[in-house]
Amino acid sequence: MTTSRRVADRKVARFEGKLTKKGSGKKGFNFSTGLALIGFCVFVVVGSCLFMIIRTATNRGNVV
DSSP states (O other): HHHHHHHHHHHHHHHHHHHHHHHSSSOOOOOOOHHHHHHHHHHHHHHHHHHHHHHHHHHHHOOO
């Protein structure tokens, strides 16, 4: 085996080793910020709907 072939084989082996290590990392996703943002948006939308219903009920149908 020539020197260049041995060097190439070593580089390939090292590269394949890095690929297997890269895939064995953390498998889950962290959605805490996304869920908090969605929860806040739902809170705002539902709250505004409730205020609109209360305002309409107290005005007895008068459009203001």
